[in-house]
Amino acid sequence: MAVPLIYNLRSIGVRWASTSVAVLGIGGAVAVFVAVLSLAHGFEATLVESGSPRNALIRRAGSSSEMESVVLLDQARVVADAPQVARDRRGRPLVSMEVVAIGAFRHRASRSEALAQVRGVSEDALAVRDNLRMAQGRFLTPGLSELVVGKNAEQMYEGFSLGDTPAFGGRTWKVVGILDAGNSAFDSEVWADARILNQTFKRPEHIFQSVTVRLSDPADLPAFEKALKADPRLTVQVDREDLYYAKQSRVVSTMIRVLGYLVAVVMGVGALFAALNTLYSALAARVREMATLRAIGFSPRAVVLSWLFEALSIALLGGLLGDLLVIPLNGVTTSTINWQTFSQLAFAFRVTPALLLQGLGFALLMGFLGGLPPALRAARIPVAAALREL
Numbered sequence: 080m081a082v083p084l085i086y087n088l089r090s091i092g093v094r095w096a097s098t099s100v101a102v103l104g105i106g107g108a109v110a111v112f113v114a115v116l117s118l119a120h121g122f123e124a125t126l127v128e129s130g131s132p133r134n135a136l137i138r139r140a141g142s143s144s145e146m147e148s149v150v151l152l153d154q155a156r157v158v159a160d161a162p163q164v165a166r167d168r169r170g171r172p173l174v175s176m177e178v179v180a181i182g183a184f185r186h187r188a189s190r191s192e193a194l195a196q197v198r199g200v201s202e203d204a205l206a207v208r209d210n211l212r213m214a215q216g217r218f219l220t221p222g223l224s225e226l227v228v229g230k231n232a233e234q235m236y237e238g239f240s241l242g243d244t245p246a247f248g249g250r251t252w253k254v255v256g257i258l259d260a261g262n263s264a265f266d267s268e269v270w271a272d273a274r275i276l277n278q279t280f281k282r283p284e285h286i287f288q289s290v291t292v293r294l295s296d297p298a299d300l301p302a303f304e305k306a307l308k309a310d311p312r313l314t315v316q317v318d319r320e321d322l323y324y325a326k327q328s329r330v331v332s333t334m335i336r337v338l339g340y341l342v343a344v345v346m347g348v349g350a351l352f353a354a355l356n357t358l359y360s361a362l363a364a365r366v367r368e369m370a371t372l373r374a375i376g377f378s379p380r381a382v383v384l385s386w387l388f389e390a391l392s393i394a395l396l397g398g399l400l401g402d403l404l405v406i407p408l409n410g411v412t413t414s415t416i417n418w419q420t421f422s423q424l425a426f427a428f429r430v431t432p433a434l435l436l437q438g439l440g441f442a443l444l445m446g447f448l449g450g451l452p453p454a455l456r457a458a459r460i461p462v463a464a465a466l467r468e469l
Contacts, residue, residue: 115339390450
C-alpha cells in the first residue's frame with residue numbers, strides 16, 4: 080500500500096522554511112547550469128547560422144580555417160566554371176572570392192582596443208548568401224574604400240556607424256551600409272572590397288583565402304567536390320558552408336560547456352548538501368511520524384518511495400525556479416573571442432525548451448541523490464523504539 084501523495088505535499092507546505100532553503104539552493108545551481116549551456120548554444124548557433132547548406136566553401140587543402148588558406152585567382156576561376164555552380168539571370172556564376180584580416184578597433188564598452196574580423200568580399204557576396212540583407216544604407220561599390228558593417232560590429236566598435244569614416248591599415252574608409260546577417264557571425268564583421276583590402280594590407284591582388292559558391296542544388300555537393308579534387312590544377316578542400324562554421328564553433332563552445340559543467344557541478348554539490356541537510360533534519364523531527372506510518376501498515380518500500388517523492392517534489396520546485404530565473408537571459412547579447420579567428424564575436428544567450436528540460440533533469444538528479452539516503456534511513460527505523468518516544 081502506497082503512502083498518499085497528499086501527505087507529502089502537505090508536509091512540504093508545513094515545513095516551508097526548511098523547504099525554501101533546499102529549493103533556493105537547487106534553483107541557483109539549475110540557473111547557472113542552464114545559463115552556461117544557453118551561452119554555449121548561442122555561440123554555436125551564431126556560427127552555424129552563418130552558413131547555408133546550399134553553399135560550399137573552398138579552401139586550400141589541409142587548412143583548418145580561412146586564416147590559414149590561400150586560393151589563387153586562377154584556381155578561383157576554375158571553381159567558378161564548375162557545372163554545379165548556380166548562375167544569376169545574366170549567366171554569371173554566383174561566386175564570392177574572399178580574404179580575411181584582423182583589425183584593432185576601439186571597443187565601446189571596454190574603451191580599449193579589440194580585434195575584429197575584416198572580410199574582403201566580391202560584389203556578389205550578398206547574392207551568394209541570400210539570407211543576408213542591408214539594414215541601412217547600401218552595399219559597397221567594388222574598387223572604392225567603402226565598408227559594410229555588421230549590426231553587432233556597429234554597436235561594439237566606435238566610429239563604425241553609417242556615414243562614419245574610420246581609418247585603419249593606413250587608409251581612410253567610409254561606412255556606406257549596415258548589414259543584418261540574421262544574428263550570425265557576419266553581424267560581427269566589417270566588410271570591404273577584397274581587392275582594396277589586399278592592397279591595404281600589402282597582399283598580392285591575385286591571392287584570396289576562400290571561395291564561397293552557391294550550388295544549383297544542395298545535393299550537387301558530392302559531385303562538385305569530386306570534380307574539384309579530380310582537377311589537377313586544384314589542391315583544395317570543399318566543405319558545406321554550415322558544416323564548416325559548425326566545426327569552427329567547437330573549440331569555444333566546448334570550452335564554455337566544460338567550464339559550465341564544472342561550475343554547475345560545484346554549485347550542485349552545494350545544493351545537494353543543502354538538500355541532504357534539510358531532509359535529514361526533517362527526518363530527525365519526523366522519526367515518530369515515519370514509525371506511525373509503519374505501524375499502521377505501510378511497508379518500508381512505501382516509506383522510501385514516499386520520502387523520495389517528497390525530495391523530488393522539492394527538487395522540481397527548485398528546477399522550475401532556476402528555469403524561471405534564466406528565461407530573461409534569452410536573447411541577451413554578449414561577446415567573446417573566437418579562438419579560430421582571434422576576433423570578437425557577438426552572440427546571444429539562447430534558452431531553448433530542450434535546455435530548460437535539461438535543467439529540470441539536473442534538479443531531479445540532485446533531488447534523487449539528496450533524498451535517497453534519508454529515505455533509506457527512514458525505512459530502517461525500528462518501529463517499536465520510535466513509538467516509545469511518543
